[in-house]
Amino acid sequence: MTIKKESKTSGEIIFSGNILKLHRDKVEFPDKAKSVREVVEHSGGVSVIAENDQGKVILIKQYRYPVDEVIYEIPAGKLEKDEEVAECALRELREETGYQAEKIEEIFRFYPTPGYSTETIYIYKAENLEYVGRELDEGEYIEVVPKSREELKELYKNREIKDSKTLIAVMHYLGEC
Amino acid sequence: MTIKKESKTSGEIIFSGNILKLHRDKVEFPDKAKSVREVVEHSGGVSVIAENDQGKVILIKQYRYPVDEVIYEIPAGKLEKDEEVAECALRELREETGYQAEKIEEIFRFYPTPGYSTETIYIYKAENLEYVGRELDEGEYIEVVPKSREELKELYKNREIKDSKTLIAVMHYLGEC
Numbered sequence: 356m357t358i359k360k361e362s363k364t365s366g367e368i369i370f371s372g373n374i375l376k377l378h379r380d381k382v383e384f385p386d387k388a389k390s391v392r393e394v395v396e397h398s399g400g401v402s403v404i405a406e407n408d409q410g411k412v413i414l415i416k417q418y419r420y421p422v423d424e425v426i427y428e429i430p431a432g433k434l435e436k437d438e439e440v441a442e443c444a445l446r447e448l449r450e451e452t453g454y455q456a457e458k459i460e461e462i463f464r465f466y467p468t469p470g471y472s473t474e475t476i477y478i479y480k481a482e483n484l485e486y487v488g489r490e491l492d493e494g495e496y497i498e499v500v501p502k503s504r505e506e507l508k509e510l511y512k513n514r515e516i517k518d519s520k521t522l523i524a525v526m527h528y529l530g531e532c
Numbered sequence: 533m534t535i536k537k538e539s540k541t542s543g544e545i546i547f548s549g550n551i552l553k554l555h556r557d558k559v560e561f562p563d564k565a566k567s568v569r570e571v572v573e574h575s576g577g578v579s580v581i582a583e584n585d586q587g588k589v590i591l592i593k594q595y596r597y598p599v600d601e602v603i604y605e606i607p608a609g610k611l612e613k614d615e616e617v618a619e620c621a622l623r624e625l626r627e628e629t630g631y632q633a634e635k636i637e638e639i640f641r642f643y644p645t646p647g648y649s650t651e652t653i654y655i656y657k658a659e660n661l662e663y664v665g666r667e668l669d670e671g672e673y674i675e676v677v678p679k680s681r682e683e684l685k686e687l688y689k690n691r692e693i694k695d696s697k698t699l700i701a702v703m704h705y706l707g708e709c
Contacts, residue, residue: 359595360595360602361597369547369554370546370547370554370570372570373568373570374570374648375570375572375648377546377547377554380597382597388670390671392598393547393549393550393551393552394598395552395572395598395648397645400647418536418537418538419646419647420538420557420559421569421571421572421646421647421650422643422646422650422652424646425537426643463691464691465693465695465696465699466596466599466603466694466695466696467645468574468577468644468645468649468651469596469601469603469694470551470577470596470598471551471552471572471574471598472598472645472649474645475599493565494561494567496536496561514640514641516642517641517642517643517646518642518643518646519642519643519644519653519696519700522640522642522700523696523703526700526704527703530703530707
């Protein structure tokens with residue numbers, strides 16, 4: 356079976372905001388069937404898993420308005436246009452947690468919701484951290500909560516890690532899978 | 533530190549489509565700072581990891597327009613309003629792959645992008661499958677590709693699993709982590 360790839364026949368931009376754009380495209384399949392795609396355009400997200408100097412993984416707690424909940428996450432931020440991904444990762448780690456990392460490498464890149472969003476999320480692993488002080492963006496209210504391997508395992512087992520990037524990073528860290 | 537939870541002061545609905553709604557809310561923090569939240573409203577997604585009668589995990593391949601790529605996924609679908617989640621999981625598995633499952637249990641629920649979307653994705657594990665035939669929705673072009681544990685491990689190691697729910701389900705399956 357060949358997988359049918361649709362192509363755009365027309366499109367309209369519905370909204371262009373601060374963090375996302377929304378457009379609606381009309382598409383056609385090779386067999387001429389037609390459909391409509393509602394697409395969120397997002398510039399991408401970058402996140403970082405790192406151990407501090409006590410060997411604890413640096414999680415943050417943050418209220419997330421869309422899900423109306425305070426959740427655990429790894430430090431993360433929105434990729435700015437034309438920004439180098441690894442640099443964005445280092446910057447977000449430093450701004451949100453105060454730690455400067457010497458070494459950083461990509462361990463995952465994934466699509467959180469490929470059915471309706473263009474977003475790619477990158478996960479980096481950072482090493483050799485030094486505390487240099489936080490610089491939160493205006494409107495960011497973030498609590499830094501370092502967790503030992505045992506504490507992380509408990510949070511994971513109790514399904515208290517609910518954010519996609521954090522879940523993937525923590526499973527990788529715990530299982531080395 | 534107390535985590536500051538913002539509250540909505542006003543909101544406008546920007547778009548109401550087939551698969552998502554978009555609204556923009558003005559919010560205020562306890563310290564009176566103000567911000568704007570662009571929120572995608574989504575009714576939720578349900579997905580299923582299952583082995584077929586040959587002990588292979590049932591993946592599907594599907595073109596995803598927003599990311600312009602054919603990707604591997606586990607069978608999944610959109611939760612309809614007031615639909616029971618486990619029933620939706622059984623239905624999507626049957627429609628997309630042709631397998632009817634006797635037993636099903638939730639193994640994860642997570643937020644793919646809690647920064648801008650309300651969506652929760654559920655992952656179920658299904659067991660005791662029987663092939664009863666597929667019933668694809670109109671506009672669904674899906675290839676079923678069962679994978680052995682070894683094949684899955686290769687796909688995972690080569691970072692060919694790029695979809696969030698599928699990555700979480702496969703890591704859990706492979707590592708039992």
